Amino acid sequence: MSLEQYLESLADDERPLRNADLMQLSDLTSEDLRLVASVWRDIDAGRRRDLLVRLIDLSEENLEAEFSDLFRHCLGDENPEVRAKAIEGLWECDERTLVTPLIALLGQDPFEEVRAAAATALGKFALLSQTGKLLQKDRDRIKQSLMRSVLDGDETLSVRRRAMEAVAPFNTDDVQSVIQDAYRSPVKGMRCSAVYAMGKSCDSRWLPTILAELQNTDAAMRYEASNACGELGEEPAVPHLIPLFEDDDHLTQISAITAVGNIGGNLARKALLRCIKSADDVASEAAQEALDNLDASERTFDTDPYAPRSAR
Numbered sequence: 001m002s003l004e005q006y007l008e009s010l011a012d013d014e015r016p017l018r019n020a021d022l023m024q025l026s027d028l029t030s031e032d033l034r035l036v037a038s039v040w041r042d043i044d045a046g047r048r049r050d051l052l053v054r055l056i057d058l059s060e061e062n063l064e065a066e067f068s069d070l071f072r073h074c075l076g077d078e079n080p081e082v083r084a085k086a087i088e089g090l091w092e093c094d095e096r097t098l099v100t101p102l103i104a105l106l107g108q109d110p111f112e113e114v115r116a117a118a119a120t121a122l123g124k125f126a127l128l129s130q131t132g133k134l135l136q137k138d139r140d141r142i143k144q145s146l147m148r149s150v151l152d153g154d155e156t157l158s159v160r161r162r163a164m165e166a167v168a169p170f171n172t173d174d175v176q177s178v179i180q181d182a183y184r185s186p187v188k189g190m191r192c193s194a195v196y197a198m199g200k201s202c203d204s205r206w207l208p209t210i211l212a213e214l215q216n217t218d219a220a221m222r223y224e225a226s227n228a229c230g231e232l233g234e235e236p237a238v239p240h241l242i243p244l245f246e247d248d249d250h251l252t253q254i255s256a257i258t259a260v261g262n263i264g265g266n267l268a269r270k271a272l273l274r275c276i277k278s279a280d281d282v283a284s285e286a287a288q289e290a291l292d293n294l295d296a297s298e299r300t301f302d303t304d305p306y307a308p309r310s311a312r
Helices: 003-010 019-025 030-040 045-061 068-074 080-089 096-108 112-129 136-151 157-170 173-183 188-200 204-213 219-232 235-246 250-263 266-276 281-303
Strands: none
Touching: 003 019, 003 030, 019 045, 030 068, 045 068, 045 080, 068 080, 080 096, 080 112, 096 112, 096 136, 112 136, 112 157, 136 157, 136 173, 157 173, 157 188, 173 188, 188 204, 188 219, 204 219, 204 235, 219 235, 219 250, 235 250, 235 266, 235 281, 250 266, 250 281, 266 281
């Protein structure tokens, strides 16, 4: 079946989306993309969204699948759910040409879901900028757009949260001030995002605050605090994380186990080995995965003394 014939069949909602057929949308040439663009709007919006969901799943399962050109095209789709999914599909793409459209979506898209997705995607570029992989002008534009959203009193809580989480890696004085203000917020979600941002800042000054939140009665906050510990990678956090291996909340439990594996060290290894023997299958599986990751990280470090430390 030619690409043109396959595109015509996509408009049929009754026709199942099969992975083998979907690979025809991989590695599109410029001519192929023009062909896709000519028929794309004829496909029902719900079908377009479902198609992108399948392409995202397929790209995670098949390393040869490459749909970034189609995802880029869908950033301009008339349906907000499709635009949001297109942003999600571009998560692995780190080309600086994405910065401009993402900033535009964050600042101008009328739909909250799309703006929030754009903020999260810009967070990846914020991290890249801290490793010298972006031009200074791109770094400045990313930070300015994210801070503008964080400080916009008319912006929704969801977008402001995502923007604050995304801007955290810059870790400048104004960013630290934003995080501190968010941590004092009466809104639980904003406080959780503040703790998440503390971890993303990779600044150990936040460690005492994060450790205190490991004792919070709210599971969502314990979960975020565990993740933040894993991001910071500070070994003094390990003894505080180990009790959460038996947390009543499974997400918190897994988060703590994963964080300990990311941090590493002798105590971390011993705790993970004990946890593997646990009668709790969820904890045992998470501990085994964390230990495997720890082993892989240590092998990399032993082989290459200049390799960056593994971090979540």
